[in-house]
Amino acid sequence: MEDGAMGKKIRNYLGVPMSVAAALMANGLLTTPAVSQEQAPAYPSRPKPPADAPNILVVMTDDVGFAASSAFGGPIPTPNLDTLAANGLRYNNYNNTAMCSPTRAALLTGRNSHSVGFGVISEEASPHDSYNSVIPDSAATFAQVLSMNGYDTAMLGKHHNTPLWEITSVGPFDHWPNGLGFGYFYGFIGGATNQFAPALYENRNGLEAPQDDPDYILDKDMADRAIDWLNMQHGIRSDTPFLMYYAPGSAHSPHQAPPEWIAKFRGQFDQGWDKMREQSFARQKKLGVIPQSAALTPRPDEIPAWSSLNADQKKVYARMMEVYAAQLAYSDYQFGRIISQLKENGEFDNTLIIFIEGDNGGSLEGSPQGTVDEIARGKNRMPDDLQDQLTHLDDFGTRYSWNNYPAGWAWSMNTPFQWGKAVASHLGGVRNGLVVSWPGHITGEGQVRSQFTHVTDIAPTIYEAAGVEVPEEVNGAKQMPLAGTSFAYSFRQPQADSRHKQQYFELRDNIAFYDEGWLASTKPRVMPWDKEAPPAEGTPVEWELYDLSKDFSQSKDLSKRFPEKLEELKSEYAATAKQYDIGVSPNEKRVERPFISNGQRHFVFRNSPHRYSRYGFPTIMNRSWTVTADIVVPEGEGDGAIIAQGSRLCGWGLVIENGVPVFRYNASIEDRDKTTVTASAPLSAGRHKITIVFDYDGGGKGKGADIDMRIDGKSVAQGRVPRTPGFLFVSEGGATIGRDYGTTLSPSYEAPFIYPGTINQVVIDFPE
Known part of the structure; x- marks a missing residue:
């Protein structure tokens, strides 16, 4: 009895040997103390998600314009996204920030990019709080919030929100995916990587792609890993919802795809970008993703007409587009494998899928001439010429090229809008296709929604769908308010008014301000293909004015007709810029970043x-x-x-x-x-x-x-x-x-x- 549970309890209660306690009990001088269930010890419990909380799958592709995929009238077949849209909803008024890091920071946090240190991409960071590339503790990600509410979380693909000086094998890891709330991470850190020889990480550990597999390619590898994680999570905790953020590097440069996929597109773009833009525009109207009243904006003077090119130029440039198309189509194929696995696991019907086709418009960074080596041309000031491109024609799409197509193709991928990536003042830079799928929770499957939405709206929408409250404090840090507004109301209310009323846009001195249909925009002052497109300091600022409620494609400048309205929006922007600490040039007071070689010799x-x-x-x-x-x-x-x-x-x-x-x-x-x-x-x-x-x-x-x-x-x-x-x-x-x-x-x-x-x-x- 000495070693029994009751004996231990009595001894602990009296502080006397068991033999003494037993004698007292035998004479009725002692009774065993009652122990309530509440006093019994228990292990710490894991948070439980709200009842009926759905799985969440967020997908964001890279450098894909509004008119690239067939789901939005583009020339590139994306049958899996098409099917998702046919049974879900297409959004034709969804907007990003015009570039990778800022869009992804706003997506993850639900705050404006400048509020979380990402007024520019991480490679252009400067010490100012709005541009330092450091997401503050006061802006928890949706992965952190859902983890706190019992979700299993995973991220696969591109992570472009770690400060450069923290991308080391010894950390700090606070701004790596694991540190931002994702229980599992597989992918790469930075703006781009070689699809055939990627710089991979699994959680915090560097990995090498298989060196002896001639068929290895990242998009397939990433889908394999996503499927494996989904199956593992389903096997271990099928009653627990998951959050997966799937962010392929496609179709950012380098444009690369399996050779058999590139071969599928041989000759399909020989008509050139002007004709393709007209064809996409017609398909968009037929599909209903743009209004019948929409106008096709003209080609800017900086981009040559296809008819002005010689035979060699057309040959090279068409090949570049074939490779881009193959990469996006192949990425869609891999996404389809993930959807098939969700259905196989019986999880599809209980999964809210938010698919964002592009983090900005098609990339203009390849220059009007395109390039076989974008890093050399754009960053290291070593441009290639047409003869170089002809010499490397067979290398396009392989591991031996860092190719990016000419700006004319990017412009065509952004039909019907003006400009493209990095031009935050115009819809070609910020407007992307968005598809939402959630069986049983939407009305009017296959319809188009036109409410104004912004990347900051994704996190609030996830929170509402999951039934979780936005915490006031996370890990001891008081949280800043969300900037976005949930658009879950639009799932069942096709004609509802937009709830996101105002939004600023600013990147590299390209500025716009949206206010309930009106958009004030600055004219681009620096071409996106110029070296990192530095701010146009000293260049006069010219403003334009558009009424997007009547002019879907931002085609009619009304600044001279409504000067008072323009001044009103400019004043609104000035107040907003002050509120969000915008306008400090990314190059202002730039200092040497704290890389490991600073001062060490x-x-x-x-x-x-x-x-x-x-x-x-x-x-x-x-x-x-x-x-x-x-x-x-x-x-x-x-x-x-x-x-x-x-x-x-x-x-x-x-x-x-x-x-x-x-x-x-x-x-x-x-x-x-x-x-x-x-x-x-x-x-x-x-x-x-x-x-x-x-x-x-x-x-x-x-x-x-x-x-x-x-x-x-x-x-x-x-x-x-x-x-x-x-x-x-x-x-x-x-x-x-x-x-x-x-x-x-x-x-x-x-x-x-x-x-x-x-x-x-x-x-x-x-x-x-």
Whole structure:
């Protein structure tokens, strides 16, 4: 009895030995204390979601204009989105922020992008609160809120809302998907990645795509992972709702797709962008996704007429569009696999699906001429020309190209609107197709809804559908109010008035203000294909005025007819800009971001399968540096990479080929921008030190450099880099020590190119 539960209870109650307590009980001098059920210990319980809470699937594609997919009258077949729309609702008045990071920050939080640090994309961040790329604790994401209410959460795909200096293997991880409320993450962090050799993460751990699978592609891999997570969640907790945020990188550049999918579109765009725009416009009216009264806006002068192009230009540009179409169509196919699995699991009917076709309009960043290497052209100031594009024609759509189509195709993808991505002042930049599916909870399946909606409305809509309250405090942080308004009312009220009455738009000094149908817009002052499209400081601001209640496509400027109305909206915008702290130039007071090389001049790395992200590795651009490798060469085969960053599109590294040290520096995809410095003889077995001295010319970004290779202290080879990338390396796999993964620095060897000898250390030094 001494070890029994009752004995322990009595002893604990009296604080006396059990034998004494037993004697007292035998003489009726003691009774056992009553223990109520409320006093019994219990494990902490997991929050329970509201009764009948649905599953939530949010999908956001990338750089897909309003008129790209067939669901909204476009030329690219998206049968799975079409089916979803035919049994759900299409929204033709849904608006984003005109660019990746700001749209995604507003989507996740339900707040305006400037309120959560994303007035620009993360790569353009500056210390000002509205532009610092740091989502504050006071703006919890819908993943955090639903997790607090018992949902299982997952995110797959592109995450473009982590401050660059936090993208390291040691964190901090507060703004990685896991830190923002997603229990599971699989995808990439940043603006874009190579579909065939992506820089992958699973939760917080870097992964390498299969190196020996010639058919590997990210869109399929991501759908596989999504299906696996859905099945796992269904098997473990089928009675618990899930939230999945599925954000493929398609169809952002680089435009890439399986070759058999590209072949499907051969010749389908030979008519050119002017004719295609007319064809899409007719389909849109027939489908009912735009009003019969809508006007087709004219082509801007900055984009050439298709008829003005020569035969080679038409050949190249049509091919670029074929690849883009294949990528979007292939992404839709993978999405269809996810829908099929939901149905197989019996979850489809209880799932609210919010599918946003694009985070902004079609991308104009490829320039009027298009490009085989957008990073080189747009960021590193190394443009390619038509002859380069003809030379690389067979590379389009493969891992060996970072192609983006000409701006004419982007403009056509945004039919019937003006302009495109990055132009927040015009609907071509901010208007995207939205499809909602929720069986049994909508009226008028297949109909079009025209209420004004904004990306900030998604989170409030999710909360209303899930039956959860917006918390006043999350993890000790008082929450700022939501900026958006739920549009769940429109599910059953097709003719209801819009509840989102006003909305500002601002990106890189392109400004618009919406007020119950009226839209005041500034004329674009900098073309989106100019280098990162910096703010047009000093350029006069011209305003336009549109009545969108009568002019769906923003085609008739009424500023001269209604000057008082224009001044009223300009004043409204000024007050809003002050409220949301808008207008501080992203370049104003820009300071060196806190990357790891700031102030540090000596870095020691060891051989490891670990991949260092672009921003978790010393910044070697626009400066002099040395790299010294202390290695032991084995007897026999000793080939492999000692250090590698980037790829053959743009990158550098020290490798051993046929026993000989080779330094490779690829400033762009073009042969003219590739430098190779090779030792004259193989290394003997044993320990050696190989040093590369990179002597930068100075005098600005992207200048040249002299190269000196030294082995065991002796200079053995020299070379010259005529120009360098001044902004970034195409760093799909980051930097690695002891191996070269993915799209390797050279076609002379294949991935994974792993050094078989000993690497004691690799040291990078920067001079004083």
